[in-house]
Each structure stands twice: as C-alpha cells, then as structure tokens.
Amino acid sequence: MNAIEPLLSVRDLRVSFALDEGLVRAVDGTSFDVMPGQVLGVVGESGCGKSVTMRAILQLIDRPGRITNGEIRFRRDDGVVDLARLEPRSAAMRDIRGAEIALIPQEPMAAFSPVHTVGDQIVEAILLHSHRWQPGKRMGRSEARDITVGLFRDVGISMPEQRIDAYSWQLSGGLRQRAMIAMALSCKPRLLIADEPTTAIDVTTQAQVLALLRDLQERYNTAIIFITHDLGVIAQMASYVVVMYLGRVMExxxxxxxxxxxxxxxxxxxxxxxxxxxxxxxxxxxxxxxxxxxxxxxxxxxxxxxxxxxxxxxxxxxxxxxxxxxxxxxxxxxxxxxxxxxx
Amino acid sequence: MNTETASSPLLEVRGLQKFFPITRGFLQRTVGHVRAVDGVNFTVNEGETLGLVGESGCGKTTASRCILRAIDPTGGSILYRTRSGKVVDLATLSQADLLPLRAEIQMIFQDPFGSLNPRMTLLDNVGEPLLVNGMKNRRERADRVAELLRLVGLRPEFMHRFPHAFSGGQRQRIGIARALATNPRLVVADEPVSALDVSIQAQVLNLLLELQARLKLTFLFVAHDLSVVRHISDRIAVMYVGQLVELAPTDAIFRQPQHPYTAALMRAVPAADPRVKSGDGVLGGEVPSPAAPPSGCYFHPRCRHAQARCKVEATALREVAPGHFSRCHFAGEMVF
Incomplete structure (x- = not known):
C-alpha cells in the first residue's frame, strides 16, 4: 500500500468446510494487510468468517475445514513466508504459532487447562520457544518462572509470585483474562490476535482489559488484530477497521x-x-x-x-x-x- | 419507599432478600450465606419498562427469578396487583394460589437456543402455555398460535416446523410469542437481546417496544448492556452486590448519575465513535463477593470519592431528587 511493508498480508483467502449437508464457504475471498505496530479491528456478526480467518492464519483449521485458496504472507526476520503453504504440524509452523503470532482467545476459562497451574502453562510456552528470549541458549525452569512473574506484573496482576501458582478456576474473570494476555505475550510475539477478548467479561472489567491492551501495545509496539462484534470496542481500540460479512470484506x-x-x-x-x-x-x-x-x-x-x-x-x-x-x-x-x- | 404518584404500582418489591446457604463437610453444615439479593426495594408501574442493570453476580437475575417465584425469596414482600384489582404478596403465596397468576406474569429468556424444546413444533412450543391454562381444543390453540406468530412478525405457516429451522433472532421472536400466549400483564425479560447479533438486536428491541404499546405490557427488563437498557427503559435501577444503588428515570440517571458506581459503569462503556475518547478513569479492583461484602458502603473499596465515613457507616437508599434514589452518602452533594 505504501512504503512500509506489511507485517501480515492476506490475499484472496478461502476456507471451506465440506460437511455432509454441503460445502460451507466460511471465508470466501478475504484480503487485508496488517502493518507493524498497527491495531487492526475486524468487525462482523456471527458467521462472517472473522474467527475462521484468524484460525487460518495460525493454521488451526480443523477437519473437515480446509484452506482452498489464497496467500497469508507473514514477514519474519529472514524473509516472507506464506503461512497458507505451511503444514499445520510442521516445525516451521510450530515455530511461528504461539511465538511470533499469539492468540488471546475469547473464553480464557476454556483456554487454560484446569489441572495445571497458570504459571506452569506459561512456563511451558516460554521453554518451548526459549530462543525468543535467549537465542542459542537453553533456558532453565527457574529463569522461565522469573520471566512469568515479570509478565504477570506487566499485565497488572497483584501478588504475581503467589498468583502464578493458582489454577485458572481460582482466578476471577478479569484476572484470568490478564493471565491469558500474559501467556500470549510470553514469547514476545510480533502479531497478537485477540479474538473477542472481552466479550465474556463485564463492562468495568472490559474497560480494564482494554486499557491494559492499549498500554501494552504502546509499550511493545506489537501489531494486534482485534476481532469483535462490538462497534464501541472497535472505535476505541483500532486504528484501521475491516468490516466482514459472510466471509467477505465489505469495507x-x-x-x-x-x-x-x-x-x-x-x-x-x-x-x-x-x-x-x-x-x-x-x-x-x-x-x-x-x-x-x-x-x-x-x-x-x-x-x-x-x-x-x-x-x-x-x-x-x-x-x-x-x-x-x-x-x-x-x-x-x-x-x-x-x-x-x-x- | 413510597415514591409513586397517583397511579398505583403494578408491582411493588419491598425488602426483597434471597440468601443461598454455603454448606461444607459431610453433614452439609451451613457455614455462611451468599447474600445474592439483600433488601431490594422498587416499584414497577403499569405500562412502563423498568430496566434492571448491573454486572454479573449483582443479583439482578436472582431478583427477577424471585418475582416469578421460580425460586422462593428468603425475605421481603412482592406485592402484585392482579387483573381483578386485588393486591397479593407473591413472596408468600402457596403454589396453588400462585397458579392462576402464572398466566399474568411471563418471562422471556436470554438463550433462544436453550429455551425452546427442540422436539416440539412451534405449535406445541408456543401453544403449551395455552394447554396448561386449559385451552384443550387443538384447533383453537392453532388459531391462537397463528395469531401470536403474526404478532411477533413470523409467518403462521411456520407453526409446524421445529425450532432448529430458525435463526437466533427468529427463535427469540418465538420465545416472545410463547411469553405472550396467555395475555400476560407483566413480562420479565432477562437479557433478551444479549445473545443476538448486532443487526438482529435492533429488530427485537423494536418488536418489544411495539408490543408494549399495542398490548399495554409492563416490562421488567434485566440486562447488562447500558445502551440497550437506556434505549428501552422509562426508569433504570442499578444493582451492585445484591443491593440497589440507584433508581431514577432514564433521562435523569444518564444526565446526572447520583451514585459513583453508576457513573463508573457509564464511563466504562466504549463509545461507538472514535472521536469520543472513553474508558478514562477506569474503575479499579473487582466486584466483591456477596458472601463476604465489605463494611460500610459496599462500593467504598473501589470508589474514588470514598471517605472515612464510607468504610464504617452502612448506606441506605434515599430520595435525592423527585423520583431519583441513591445509596451514596454524598449523593446530591457531589458530582460523580
């Protein structure tokens, strides 16, 4: 579009689900760009394909869904890769998913495992992608734990040393969503996908989470794709807006x-x-x-x-x-x- | 609370309480209570819409369920003026005495998918309240169901289909038709549009306004979305941790909220306009547990105007302007 290269560039993406009842074209020719450090808002009603598009970017489309067409060009340090061509289970995709592109899901209750502490789950993610913190060097558990405590402090969780040993069901809705954001940030992503991150929480908690995301975005200059059906949230968060309807970009x-x-x-x-x-x-x-x-x-x-x-x-x-x-x-x-x- | 003007209220809730016991151990000993609704007072006049707002866990749904006697209140009275003009206390009526009143008080549910029986056609879903209320003739029921479907903007031919054939918005219309089947006077709507898509919400809100005008309905509208509640309500009651913190006509409460919680709630709503910066002065902390509420004013740990007095002295709802009630010590003295 202009001199700055987009971080992510989606071109004519098509995702369809072959069901017994027929072919559902969930995403039907979607194109958009995300610039580095930009907050891109994606609005649309249910069935507009906003979540499927994001799952396609992360190569998380479950069978019988399939990316049938299009490109998802993602700029890395060593050049541009087309995520649509990568195998979902390949090492390259695993290297990107959760590390360079992280997801904040809608329902933090469902996203955390209830049988592991939230701290352990974040430590696991950091160890898996430890090169994002220390290139070329193995990281120990205690180091990863220290990073997690720091992340908890960053996202405004009080008493982080105690809270990282809590289970997700012991945390309130707002704290759980903050812990989820800490997990998403744990591998220093270039691109954060927030899929209706405040839909399941109350309005005063939503205001806290939105303020936190705005603050983190300014501090780390992470690009964010913010998906929501709430036009108020879009107006307050996004700098550029994509309006989707039935799998296509309307405007x-x-x-x-x-x-x-x-x-x-x-x-x-x-x-x-x-x-x-x-x-x-x-x-x-x-x-x-x-x-x-x-x-x-x-x-x-x-x-x-x-x-x-x-x-x-x-x-x-x-x-x-x-x-x-x-x-x-x-x-x-x-x-x-x-x-x-x-x- | 003796607030009302000449028109006598259809519903008067006085000191409503609902406590849920917290039990522990093998013997299930009661070790405490969740004070889900703790002394709520309000009235609903005939033909008006009272909006009941608050965040999750504030007791708004519990209060509305007590009014429907879906659950039995722990204390207080729920005075209801029946069609015959008699005032009865719904809180203490026996199930047998309640039965004839069930037709007069109906409910619209939040989830249009869970609230309809998937194995029944619309005729049976919408017609069931008629059957229960003694309309045994199937043809008569079919005629009434056709009329009801037309009323909510659906085609009468749909009555032989099953709920799965309909979209969320259409299902909500079906739920509304069922609530109206028995010619109710009071309709309790618990988050009736929050599960719907943005483009469908407006349709259902318009339908509710139109039906209210046509059928002289009285609504108790329970919701968390302030802009929706503002749009549909004549008066608004705000709840926080089981208590009413403010009650006022819609215009007055939005022009000048008299409780800092209401003001914070309004500021937290993100404005659908990028030129209006909202979300300033974010309310810190979290909603306290109704099992162990704070001392004094329940809101004081999160209130930016809190003073020493708020920590120790309990608050009561008082009238600060005609028809405008607030539970804040400083209502009328401060701008929140």
Missing part, C-alpha cells in the same frame, strides 16, 4: 472514516442500528431487514444484497470486488465501482 479503512463516512450500505446500516448512549430513547431503531442467511444458503452475487436497501439488479448476479474508494477506504460494492470479482 475497510481508517477508523475515523469507517465511523464518520462509511461507504458500504452494510457498514452504514450496522452503525445506525446500534442504540447509543446519546440518542433518543424508546423510539424504533433503524434495522437491517431480514436475517443472516444460513451458511448452506449463501445468496448469489454480493452476499449482502438480499438485506441491502440499495440493492440493484446486478448485485444478485456478480460479486463486487474490494476496490479503493476515495478518499481513504476500500469497499466491495457496485455503488462505488464496476469491478467484478472473477472467482
């Missing part, structure tokens, strides 16, 4: 443009339909008519056209390509250009 652009000058009818409708803390109360909200289509019944053409207020005849025939729309955005919509996505 992307700088956060201010997305919120104040949206180009795609889906983005516009989504923004109008959320109740705000300032608007008029007890009046009908503008809605997006219809329902999210069932994954087996993908509409032909633009996936949003059956619910789109501005749909035209050609929207049901051809899939619009993601194209630049002045001044700053990209949109896949025939209102703004004529380009058809051939696939």
């Amino acid at each position: 992307e652009g700088p956060v201010d443009d997305i919120f104040h000058a949206p180009k795609h009818p889906y983005t516009k409708a989504l923004l109008r339909s959320i109740p705000s803390l300032y608007g008029q109360t007890r009046v009908a909200l503008p809605v997006i008519s219809g329902a999210l289509p069932h994954p087996f019944n993908r509409p032909p053409g633009c996936p949003f056209h059956p619910r789109c207020p501005d749909a035209m005849p050609r929207c049901s025939d051809a899939v619009p390509k993601l194209m630049p729309v002045p001044p700053n955005q990209f949109a896949s919509c025939f209102l703004h250009h004529e380009e058809v996505d051939p696939a």
Whole structure:
C-alpha cells in the first residue's frame, strides 16, 4: 500500500468446510494487510468468517475445514513466508504459532487447562520457544518462572509470585483474562490476535482489559488484530477497521472514516442500528431487514444484497470486488465501482 | 419507599432478600450465606419498562427469578396487583394460589437456543402455555398460535416446523410469542437481546417496544448492556452486590448519575465513535463477593470519592431528587 511493508498480508483467502449437508464457504475471498505496530479491528456478526480467518492464519483449521485458496504472507526476520503453504504440524509452523503470532482467545476459562497451574502453562510456552528470549541458549525452569512473574506484573496482576501458582478456576474473570494476555505475550510475539477478548467479561472489567491492551501495545509496539462484534470496542481500540460479512470484506479503512463516512450500505446500516448512549430513547431503531442467511444458503452475487436497501439488479448476479474508494477506504460494492470479482 | 404518584404500582418489591446457604463437610453444615439479593426495594408501574442493570453476580437475575417465584425469596414482600384489582404478596403465596397468576406474569429468556424444546413444533412450543391454562381444543390453540406468530412478525405457516429451522433472532421472536400466549400483564425479560447479533438486536428491541404499546405490557427488563437498557427503559435501577444503588428515570440517571458506581459503569462503556475518547478513569479492583461484602458502603473499596465515613457507616437508599434514589452518602452533594 505504501512504503512500509506489511507485517501480515492476506490475499484472496478461502476456507471451506465440506460437511455432509454441503460445502460451507466460511471465508470466501478475504484480503487485508496488517502493518507493524498497527491495531487492526475486524468487525462482523456471527458467521462472517472473522474467527475462521484468524484460525487460518495460525493454521488451526480443523477437519473437515480446509484452506482452498489464497496467500497469508507473514514477514519474519529472514524473509516472507506464506503461512497458507505451511503444514499445520510442521516445525516451521510450530515455530511461528504461539511465538511470533499469539492468540488471546475469547473464553480464557476454556483456554487454560484446569489441572495445571497458570504459571506452569506459561512456563511451558516460554521453554518451548526459549530462543525468543535467549537465542542459542537453553533456558532453565527457574529463569522461565522469573520471566512469568515479570509478565504477570506487566499485565497488572497483584501478588504475581503467589498468583502464578493458582489454577485458572481460582482466578476471577478479569484476572484470568490478564493471565491469558500474559501467556500470549510470553514469547514476545510480533502479531497478537485477540479474538473477542472481552466479550465474556463485564463492562468495568472490559474497560480494564482494554486499557491494559492499549498500554501494552504502546509499550511493545506489537501489531494486534482485534476481532469483535462490538462497534464501541472497535472505535476505541483500532486504528484501521475491516468490516466482514459472510466471509467477505465489505469495507475497510481508517477508523475515523469507517465511523464518520462509511461507504458500504452494510457498514452504514450496522452503525445506525446500534442504540447509543446519546440518542433518543424508546423510539424504533433503524434495522437491517431480514436475517443472516444460513451458511448452506449463501445468496448469489454480493452476499449482502438480499438485506441491502440499495440493492440493484446486478448485485444478485456478480460479486463486487474490494476496490479503493476515495478518499481513504476500500469497499466491495457496485455503488462505488464496476469491478467484478472473477472467482 | 413510597415514591409513586397517583397511579398505583403494578408491582411493588419491598425488602426483597434471597440468601443461598454455603454448606461444607459431610453433614452439609451451613457455614455462611451468599447474600445474592439483600433488601431490594422498587416499584414497577403499569405500562412502563423498568430496566434492571448491573454486572454479573449483582443479583439482578436472582431478583427477577424471585418475582416469578421460580425460586422462593428468603425475605421481603412482592406485592402484585392482579387483573381483578386485588393486591397479593407473591413472596408468600402457596403454589396453588400462585397458579392462576402464572398466566399474568411471563418471562422471556436470554438463550433462544436453550429455551425452546427442540422436539416440539412451534405449535406445541408456543401453544403449551395455552394447554396448561386449559385451552384443550387443538384447533383453537392453532388459531391462537397463528395469531401470536403474526404478532411477533413470523409467518403462521411456520407453526409446524421445529425450532432448529430458525435463526437466533427468529427463535427469540418465538420465545416472545410463547411469553405472550396467555395475555400476560407483566413480562420479565432477562437479557433478551444479549445473545443476538448486532443487526438482529435492533429488530427485537423494536418488536418489544411495539408490543408494549399495542398490548399495554409492563416490562421488567434485566440486562447488562447500558445502551440497550437506556434505549428501552422509562426508569433504570442499578444493582451492585445484591443491593440497589440507584433508581431514577432514564433521562435523569444518564444526565446526572447520583451514585459513583453508576457513573463508573457509564464511563466504562466504549463509545461507538472514535472521536469520543472513553474508558478514562477506569474503575479499579473487582466486584466483591456477596458472601463476604465489605463494611460500610459496599462500593467504598473501589470508589474514588470514598471517605472515612464510607468504610464504617452502612448506606441506605434515599430520595435525592423527585423520583431519583441513591445509596451514596454524598449523593446530591457531589458530582460523580
């Protein structure tokens, strides 16, 4: 896009699941870039493919799912690798997963093992990727433990020496999510994928976790892909936003443009339909008519056209390509250009 | 709390308590209590929506379940004015006396997937409350179910299908149709839109507002999402560790919250506008356990305005402006 090389570059990614009932195209031609140190927000409703895209980046797609097309170019110290070409269980992928690209999952309760202390689980990750801390030298357990205590302190857990010997079920929701963030940071990742990290926690705890992530991002300059369905969280966290619907990118652009000058009818409708803390109360909200289509019944053409207020005849025939729309955005919509996505 | 104007309330909750025993050992001796709801007072007027907000574990769901008598309260009274105009105490009624009132008080559940029987068609799911309430004729039931489905914006032909054929938003509509089957007067909605997608939430909120106007329903709307509660409620009650900390008309509470917890809750909501920076003054610490609440004001360990008095002196809900109640010692004297 410009002089700075992207850290991660996803091009025309397609992931499908061959189920007995039919083929589900969960991700259907998604493209976006993540710049070094950038917070990229990915918004979308359930079934839009945001989580599957992230699992594809980490090569964590379970059978019968398969990456059928596209590239996931990730820039490392020794050049660019295409993660889509790597075997999920290969040494190269294992070297990247959890170390250079780390994940903060939605449900920290499910992500930690209940039979090991949280400290042990983080120590294990550090030992596995110890070269991220000390290149070319073996690391001892006590050293890894010291690093873990330091990480706990970094993410604002009080009494870290005691807390690392706790089990995940002994921690409150907020502490558990902080411990999860400490684990994600344990191998100094270049890219952090946060998959709905605050959806399962209360609003005051969410504010604490968001403040922590913002602070860590500034301190370490880690790039973050922040996935959420909460437009408020996106507005406060991201600098660049990707809006997804049914496995495709509808629109992307700088956060201010997305919120104040949206180009795609889906983005516009989504923004109008959320109740705000300032608007008029007890009046009908503008809605997006219809329902999210069932994954087996993908509409032909633009996936949003059956619910789109501005749909035209050609929207049901051809899939619009993601194209630049002045001044700053990209949109896949025939209102703004004529380009058809051939696939 | 004698707050109300001329219109007598449909529901008046006084000093409601629900304690869950903590048992230990082989003999299951009671060693303490979780004070899930501890002396809650509020009224709900006919035709209004009272929003009940708070974080998880604050007792909002327990309070609403007590009102439905899904669980038996430990103490307090729940005065309900029946259709015939008589005021009864739901807290002490026997199951037999409660039965005729069940039709008048209904519930909408959070989870549109767990709350419908997957082995029953919509006709049976929505028609079951009718059957229980004595509508034995199947054709009559089918007519009523068709009417209900139309009411919530679904096609009557759907009644022979099973719940799995419907999306989350449609299922929530089915749950609403079932709640309305017996012509209720009071509907308790526990997080009715929090499991729905953003684009579907607005549809269901609009439906609830429309049904309320059409059927003169009274809602007790339990939720954690402040912007949703603000949108739908006439008045809002905020709970913290089993107690009501603030109760006021929606406009008043958002214009000038009179309790520091309410103010902190509002500040914690991330604004859906990148130009509005929110999340400043993040509330530190964690919600205390209702089994061992702090001394004095329950909020004092996290309150940035806390003073020596807050640590020792328990607080009570008091009226600081007409219809505006707060549990803070300094309400009315400070801006939070």
